[in-house]
Amino acid sequence: MNKKMIKSSLLALMLVLVVGCVSKTSHDVIRIGSKDFTENEIVAEIYALALEDAGYNVKRQMNISSSVIHKSITSKQIDLYPEYTGTGLISILKQKTINDPRKCYEAVKTAYNKKYHMTWLDYAKANDGQGLFVSKKISEQYGIKKISDLQKHASELRFASQGEFDEREDGLPVLEKVYGRFDWKSTKVYDNGLKYEVVEKKQADVAPAYTTEGKLSETNKFVLLEDDKQCWAPYNLAPVVRNETLKKFPKIKTALNKVDQTLDTATMTKLNAQVDVQHKEYADVAKTYYESIKDQ
Template sequence: MKKINRWAVVILLIGALCALTACGHKSSNSENKATIVIGTKNFTENLIVGEVYALALEDAGYTVKRVPNIAGSVIHSSLINKEIDMYPEYTGTGLLSILKLDLMTDPKKVYETVKAEYEKQFQVTWLNYSEANDGAGLVIRSDLSKQLGITTISDLQKHASQLRFASQGEVDQREDGIPALEKVYGKFDWKSSKVYDNSLKYEILRNNEADVAPAYTTEGQLVNTNEFTLLKDDKQVWPPYNLAPVICDEVLKANPNIAQVINKVSAAMNISNITALNAKVDVNKEEYEDVAKEFYESIQ
């Protein structure tokens, strides 16, 4: 029998160890895939959605590095500077805050515009947008909604003189706040208007200290429909803020099946279930990682 070269044995052992390591990810794929760096903004919804993206990619065989709680003012720069590979963004933010383009209200047109401009200017791809729209809105106490028949902002404008407005200060002057509403709906002649901290608005409404307040359309407290009614922007003053992942072109080109994995997640998200997820964290005080895991498992 020939002697086995000891270096050959070492090489075989190393090869076997590498093969075992490559199979360590939770995936039906045997190939060794890339590490994807997912960033998230510093608020509940973005944290949840980013975690769902991460779980989906891990399930597809990728290693994911999470970079949570990035300030909204710098997260785009983090992507462009390749500090992160992708993050959950909003179409309205891309249109108005990043691209500085004119306001549009058609969701598909907004998406197509930001998708084309991000590709042209930044070499960044917008994957499919979801139904979930975290846009601006107005919330009214549900008892008054029923009593006065107020379900739309047009209805609200007609009854403004009977209602107390819980302002957040800047919304009264900001171009896309009350001035934008009054330009389209007419003047809102409130019975009274006082400035409150945004974090207190639902407590203020619940305690009958005010009747109407600015809101975002997927805030967790809005699951309490017996207390709070989100009014329909029937004349479409505000732009859509549909959730969608943005990813660096070079990362997507090297890992093209990311699009299929993440688009499946986006297709499962809508205003109703995103609001419910936010409520589990902000109202029920559950951990966002647990909430994201439960949701991801429910859509597999």
């Protein structure tokens, strides 16, 4: 074999090796999606960092519309994303509300595996569900820490409604079904974006909110009330993973379950606040948080 033939053979061998490496890398990518709002982007980014730390090659597909992300995973465009137990049960599976967090989780876990060939990994304590908050002053003045306390003092308090909350099945109707009638001193409809301002400025005393909204981290101003009778469905965070992906990359389970063990409602609220109130980038917030928990 002459030098030219040897050189050609070596080049061909190198090309095969390069193509093989590229093919392997592409094949081994884990595609993580997120919904199109702050909290989901933060959590998806934390998941991505955890998987990269575990040695996986990750592709991020963030900011997918909440209305189409389920289709994205069922059509294999993504491999996993953060979902909420209540969303899975009510919006995707079209089942009746289960108010107990563990039973809700078990229901979606079983149904998703059977119907969609997907696995719900461990759920976090973080619950992004429906709630009510009052000002710190009102909480202290009337001793209101839970919704049953609020119901007893409703006639002394002004309610800042967002309109649809009064009519929506999972809003005021179910609240009054469980706790009894709320005879507010007054009720007025405000734009959702103004609710914290009107409560802080004492134009109203109580308003509905989702339980991990960033402004609720300002505990010197606002008190999120405990839903002590479990009126509303739980919306606990958990990774949803295609079974095919989990079988191929089994260490995903350990890496992501470790993350979810650290996420409770108060922690998630503070992370959301860093983006929505302090205007930091979600990726920076996720990285700082992951660095703080990765060696735990």
